Amino acid sequence: MAGIRSAKLKRLNNAPQCRDPEITRSQILDAAEEEFARHGFKASRTEAIAARTGVTKAMIYYYFQSKEGLYRVVLERCATTILPTLEQMNLEQLPPQQALEQFVRQLLLHTSNNPNLPRIMFLEAIQNKGKYYRDTANLFSKLIAILERGIAAGSFRPLDSRHTAVNILGTCVFYFGALDNIKHLWPSKQMLSQEMLEQHSQEALNFILAGVRAQ
Amino acid sequence: MAGIRSAKLKRLNNAPQCRDPEITRSQILDAAEEEFARHGFKASRTEAIAARTGVTKAMIYYYFQSKEGLYRVVLERCATTILPTLEQMNLEQLPPQQALEQFVRQLLLHTSNNPNLPRIMFLEAIQNKGKYYRDTANLFSKLIAILERGIAAGSFRPLDSRHTAVNILGTCVFYFGALDNIKHLWPSKQMLSQEMLEQHSQEALNFILAGVRAQ
């Protein structure tokens, strides 16, 4: 147990109280993301977020004005990356099967890197009816376009593109949303370990490609 | 604006104050199920549940002792039906393909009749880490058994049974969990209408059967 003076200079697990706005701000965001992904907006406690960060509750208001302000920034930070990446891939120019495979691979990679994202989006949609964030629309329309191209080309079976898009998205993200419902199936594994994420990605991809293929 | 006296005798939309414990109890349960399915345990307000029912908050404590007591009963009521039904179907005796089809049909029927169930289970798992309810285990082991039988018999491709079980369950219930994320895809439809539920069931079944089939 170090002296009071030195403890005062530390943050969290012996990280020094940094007094660096960039760092503090992003530490609060990280903590908030975890908290919001578990509890949703309303049931999250600003006090708990502050405690995780190792900083006072007042800092949330110093940097983000309100609990809602913090929540908005968390949502924005979560949601930015995937679409631009998909745009760059020029999936329209690939044959439908390959386009679908690339789309799914990218989505799985993205969720593997941001496992909180599906839960935050669920909770946001369920609890706040998308008041603070919508915009899964673009993702869906990209996927639907690929599916319809594939049906027209005869490489996919004659499926309903919208329902199937939902089922594909579901297969990719359900694993993350249901983490705590299913972890008992792998008693000795960490659900977010590299190994498990790769397994999930591989199995999800196989399942999806088999699920749409014209026999 | 009717007189105060007459207003006092009514419940909800002009339903008379019934004073029937059976009815009141189950009305509270219905209201609580909706509320808990939207907000989870912590963020649900007893006041809001009471208001939905058209009864005073104190009635929750009269019938269920505590908010937690009410929540437990809601969870139990949600979760009871599916497993016994599956047991009675003697799926072990059917060939794997048929067993899987029956399993999935039954699960889809059950979730269609109880669309709050998936969301409540999500929220319970995410927010409370299954403190109040676990027991998706039996459902999973039944499904895994069918899959492994099918792989051994060569009627299913060589998939990972646990991951695939998760993907199958996910395909069945994701629709209900993500209701608010996806409803924009059908601007003119009601997501829980008979028509849409049948479509979802049909498409989910096709997707799943195609997803596991050998070759």
Next chain:
DNA sequence: ACACTAACTAACAAGTTAGTTAATAATATG
């Protein structure tokens, strides 16, 4: 060394929410 500012804290005010209680209205029963 000194003034100045940005980052931060502790303590509190205001509002919300779970749970209680004492009284009252409807119903059943002898």
Next chain:
DNA sequence: CATATTATTAACTAACTTGTTAGTTAGTGT
């Protein structure tokens, strides 16, 4: 029909949570 019982309410309390404020500490330029 009087009385006991059960269902229900209104008004309250205690605990909790958001947001505020007044003041403290650490760094920076002079």
